[in-house]
Amino acid sequence: MFEAKFQTFKDEANKARSAARLAALRAALKQQGLDGFVFSRADEHQNEYVPPSEERVAWLTGFTGSAAIVAVLPGKAALFTDGRYTLQAKEQIDGTLFSIEHMIEQPVTKWLADNLATGATLGYDPWRTTADGVERLEKAAKEAGARLVAVKDNPIDAIWTERPAPPLTPVVLHGLQYAGEDASKKIARIREVLAKEKIGVAVLSDPASVAWTFNIRGNDVAHTPLPLSWAIVPREGEPQLFVDGRKLSNEVRDALAKLADIREPRELEVELHEAARGKSVRLDQATAPAKLAGVVQAAGGSLSKGADPVTNLKAIKNEAEIAGMRAAHLRDGAALTRYLAWLDREAPGGTISEIEAVAALETFRRETGKLKEISFPTISGAGPNGAIVHYRVTEASNRKLRSGELFLVDSGAQYEDGTTDVTRTVAIGTPSQEMRERFTLVLKGHIAVARAVFPEGTNGAQLDPFARRALWEAGLDFDHGTGHGVGSYLSVHEGPARISKLGSAALLPGMILSNEPGYYKAGAYGIRIENLLLVEKREGGIEKQLLGFETLTFAPIDRRLVDAKRLTAEEIAWLDAYHAAVRAKIGPQLGADDRTWLEAAAAPLHA
């Protein structure tokens, strides 16, 4: 009945073939005159989601986690991951071939410095390593008296005979009704930034920046509607767009040709060499390949370190994007509410599994007729699985939703008019008093952020403590940020602003951020309440321009988990007003049964 098309639940570990592959890799390295090779899960764009053709770590080691670095030396090899994935790595890889290392406690640089032989030559892929990454590796190699060299071709690709072809999904134009601004105007605004910062040329290595600039979208990777592509935007002269021509229909090509010189990605190196000559060139410090930094230097250009100039521009949504996000959230809220009603009817029976819950939610969203993708793999965590912050259900971990437990579901959708990201935690059957108390503390943090009013110039680090204060007072906390930026039919994780200890970027009107405090009791349950927020101007500041948030997400927050005695009058008023808005905006989209359910689920606390 329900089906998940955008998410799999398989454990794709194939460690049985790792021994042969590792031997083949070592032989290939030897042939290239290399004593070792270090690589990560990154593709050429440092994308969050990578195409199957880039899954070299999984191919070699069997490990499928998103945080992974692999170092292969003649006598030993290691996989570096973080605390989230240590257990998964143990199950997925062959421990006789690879040691598992914690990337924070035992960084790959330290491991290399300790294990590289004096005089050894260590290879890395300069297209899949950033300049900062190369600098760190170079330091490690130097410590060991070894030499770091960029490989011309990735040595894994030579032996990965069954490697999937890189994706070639069609590029589509993102209509002006969604984008809200002509690409030509966006290019002009990028050039204003270049002029202001005295930069001659910007290289867009993040496909999300290319997509925003040229008002295009694609389907080359899961969950983010990106076309794998590059662009060069000079302060003067024609921009260049590097995209595989096979992805362009005649219509799309004609539209793009009015904006840019269209080139094949393999031409990027030569064209950048030309464009960079004697110029100051901005490469995005976080994502640009070291290869391109080398091209700029070889061309006699100077590197301008800093962020992709598009990052700040695309973070501020225009009126069309905001209208689209609002519409997407009303549609998504109705699908989520139908799902929550279904869950409330079915789950207490004990027959629904985490995987079925994922499939059901995706199905309700697909029934809107507008779903393009889910914006990330749904986190569907029942009972103790809810306490695993980055939990992703597999057939092995799958668990039934049981009465007396909490169920945490964090999910999102990609619609052409907007991207959503929402978390609800619901009680299956009757929750314990402890669950209600801690849910209420999380809710107080959520409300404190939602109600925050602050002057222009305030950054996310300054708001983050408001999400924690109630938890802190009880001696509790959560070990992740409170919120991240969200793209507009682009990546669900977008810079530069975030609400976290590290959120140094100022919040500006038009930015969209998540508000998702939580609490996790290991082995027992997890709680998270997440809505998306739009930063907006507020009247009434005596001396400063005030900002505040408009909540974009509408779906009921489980009243059975709210201990109203622990809320202030202002907090109760916020929740009641929020639920009134949910009833008004979502109710009319529902059938009679679901509407009746919603009226009760979103009733005022003291009704």
Place this chain on the structure above:
Amino acid sequence: MFEAKFQTFKDEANKARSAARLAALRAALKQQGLDGFVFSRADEHQNEYVPPSEERVAWLTGFTGSAAIVAVLPGKAALFTDGRYTLQAKEQIDGTLFSIEHMIEQPVTKWLADNLATGATLGYDPWRTTADGVERLEKAAKEAGARLVAVKDNPIDAIWTERPAPPLTPVVLHGLQYAGEDASKKIARIREVLAKEKIGVAVLSDPASVAWTFNIRGNDVAHTPLPLSWAIVPREGEPQLFVDGRKLSNEVRDALAKLADIREPRELEVELHEAARGKSVRLDQATAPAKLAGVVQAAGGSLSKGADPVTNLKAIKNEAEIAGMRAAHLRDGAALTRYLAWLDREAPGGTISEIEAVAALETFRRETGKLKEISFPTISGAGPNGAIVHYRVTEASNRKLRSGELFLVDSGAQYEDGTTDVTRTVAIGTPSQEMRERFTLVLKGHIAVARAVFPEGTNGAQLDPFARRALWEAGLDFDHGTGHGVGSYLSVHEGPARISKLGSAALLPGMILSNEPGYYKAGAYGIRIENLLLVEKREGGIEKQLLGFETLTFAPIDRRLVDAKRLTAEEIAWLDAYHAAVRAKIGPQLGADDRTWLEAAAAPLHA
């Protein structure tokens, strides 16, 4: 009747002599083969307060502000200061000799890069410039095609014929009843840090660190009881203490000789060269002279960048220091309360000036019989002068306290058992409703910090927003941090922790910090409410060890400025409990009249 012994009110500008002095300096530079010289107000220790023998900026330019860099080139010269001092600089210096530059908007490095001639040689004093500072200057010189050279002797001293002798105040032992820990144990703890961080030798260039380590104090600079001195603490072997022997009595010398090899400061260079050979040497990045970094490198040692290892140790006060701080604050609170009562009787008559107010407060403190110094020049700001955050009253700016205005007084004392820092804002006569509203918003921020409860690991940046929230909601804010660390009969400004956007150090039990939110209406009035806080452990955290604050400062907060309608029940309870503690702790120390005054001034809000 009242006298200020520790603070002057003169404008010591002597710009009339600047032209001749500048000409003499240029001639001296030419003789040394230099085309320019750049220097700041810093002494060899980057002390906050410097002895008169180090006031080279004032001697040359007439400028007496604390933030100052001077660059002298053949054709032009400039004084760099910050926004606080721009007006003062205009009055104090001869604008035909020095241009006044804003050190943030027009950094000295940019000015030098623009104004140094190609091939020019620029001198700097390597004893009074940090290694980081030299790096910045070198970059600027390189940009201009110029050369940066360290001078052997400061060229100003050669022409400053009437230069005062460096201070030679006696070093005194800081008794164990105040210090709470033997110097030998402190040295052992420093060595543990060195072992843990794999450092061979630590150089203590901050006299506050030397004073803490060896349990000594001095009087070489104003306001901070420092003996100008240095120390070398090797991980193994005898520490060396570099202090002018003329400052040591036989008794003090005998005590110190048990702990360290005592040397003259002029021997530091040679001894460090010996100690650094082949060792990892920690120089405090913020304060150590570039000269010493050069000595370490010349000796074949390696530089370990980071903080002075004493910084973190001395920030955590032991039981004796905490008991001393509590006692000092009770004594100081009584003096301050007597002063506030006097002010309340006298000021509405309109006869008291800001200077008299300073003198009176110092006198009340001196009458405790225990006052060693004031911990910084008292900020005594009536009406619009209160809105100048770093205001320092002079005979020219002096103003009477007038009815209908606010008076802000920020002051502190140095007692052998502790250092205080307290700000009170009082209404002279009847305040306006606006004053009361804004005072109440500041008070809400003060109470939010005082009441904060937070888990171990929380830093000051995470608490800073609590001080601002109520102001933010009204569109108001203040443009300084909420709090700084405070030493124990040492500097009133002490690292590493602070409550500010930049406060990245975790707050730990035993640390003492100020809590001083404010609000400043330019041209009208200033408000600040400051108490000192002790970080302490709190019971009851469910999962985390909780921390909170004990307020150390006891003096009434002006109830006439509190708009109780704008306080929550919890806030009123805090203020009433605070005032009850003030009455209980301070009342018994007062005469009958002052006690009667206090009973009313510190009465409950709804009495």
